[in-house]
Amino acid sequence: MTTTIERSVPSARPARRLPLAWLGLIPFFLFAILFIGLPVTYLVVGSFQNNQGATTLQNYQDLLGQNTLRSFTLSIEISLVTALVGGIFGFLLAYAVILGGLPRFLRGALMTFSGVASNFAGVPLALAFIFTLGQLGIVTLFLKGVGIDPYAEGFTIYSKIGLELVYLYFQFPLMVLIIAPAIDGLRPEWREAAENMGASSFEYWRRVALPILFPTILGSMILLFGNAFGAQATAYQLTSGTLPIVPVIIGAQISGDVLHNPGLGYAMAMGMVIIMGISIGIYTLLQRRAERWRR
């Protein structure tokens, strides 16, 4: 029994009751084991078995096969691009409404809208972009009207770049939501102090604001990466599965054994969990670092 724990427990409570208190958490952990633990364990175990049920590492070797490797690089590329672009633009937008001198009411409107847009995905989102940038979409027709035909230039909304454009619709609102508190935390005193010492705006950003914000910005982008990496519905609806990103392949694997090897399907799922785990892990670390500047 260490003193740090005793501090938050009423001293009147005898220490022997402490282990009993854990019993109150049984329902939560039972639920977590049944509906998170067991399913994941099943996939983990399955990923180490071949079709005959013998233990093997073959499935993970097969992950490096041409098709699966291509899926992973495609997924990672799309997630990276949308995290980077969405992150930078989301940051600029949040900064614009918080410190950029725009009217105050825009801030509340943007925050509510970001809540909506970051939850807007799947079928409605894919459809909205087909009506906008599909072959007969209003923006496509408008561009044709001014003499640019995107489809003649090789663009299509059903491609990688098309999917990236669609993902940005929920990526940068999410960035706005995560980064806003950090921008709020930039104190005017810091800028005044920097200016009093003769710093230019550029110097203030390079030496004060960015170093403070950097862990949060990077962490948020990593969260965006995971957000895009795990998304399945939007891509499935938009490309009908023709763009073989990892979640779409796993989805096809659930419906029928498209990989002709259940074990490889499990290994792909594990590959996804590992990549997500790494990104969330880094995010948590960076978040902890960033909290030093908040009170």
Add this chain to the structure above:
Amino acid sequence: MRRRRRSSIAWWLVFLVAFLYFFVPLYATLDFSLKAKPAFAAYTHTFADAKFVGSLLYSLVVGLLTIVASLGLVVPTAYWVQLRVPRARSIVEFVTLLPFVIPPVVLVFGLIRVYSRPPVPFTHTDLGSTALLVFGYVVLSLPYMYRSVDAGLRAIDIRSLTEAAQSMGASWPLILWRIILPNIRVALISGAFLTLAIVLGEFTIASFLARPAFGPYLNLLSNQKAYEPAAASIISFALTWLAMIVIALVGRGSRTRVQVGGAH
């Protein structure tokens, strides 16, 4: 001053780009949905479609069940962790973050493999599949619900409230129901409506469990009809918008920060 004005123009430009990017797709969808003849036919057809009403109701009921189950799981746990087992905080928080690590497509993959065979053949009956869907959604809601409730509990003095209630002889269920819940209602409502927004738009889990939910219905509709999917998308967007406005309204003036981030 001049420099400041110019930078303000740049920020307006950023805002304008975002505004267009936000609203042009919505406008395009609305525009397309209104092209059906006669006027508003896409909407009248959609509302007259029994499957539309049925799937929306189904998703609403599943959403409500998810909210009740999630709150029933999260509130006592978060309360108990803060009050009695602060040592468990990091592990409980870790578990609630797991759904961020396990994408829905992987979660449903595992759920189907475990619960589609004896001894627990959930997916063999409609009721079982719906139960499994609700449990899957509770998992999805955990990160948002837990953080929301935890922040709400931190903002009030649960220790004093609990001791006061105990000294007057209140039982644990009574304390939770009459003392703790009313004091964290902002957190509860925002967590609940965020969950509802997620459930209404969810496609992946519902589709692989073959449930007649709103997301799979929209997908089916988009393969069959021209204008109606646009109308249904606008309706779905309006519902999400409604949920977020409720969150913004109840969150106003509250000290608890309200979370609205999305899940995909």
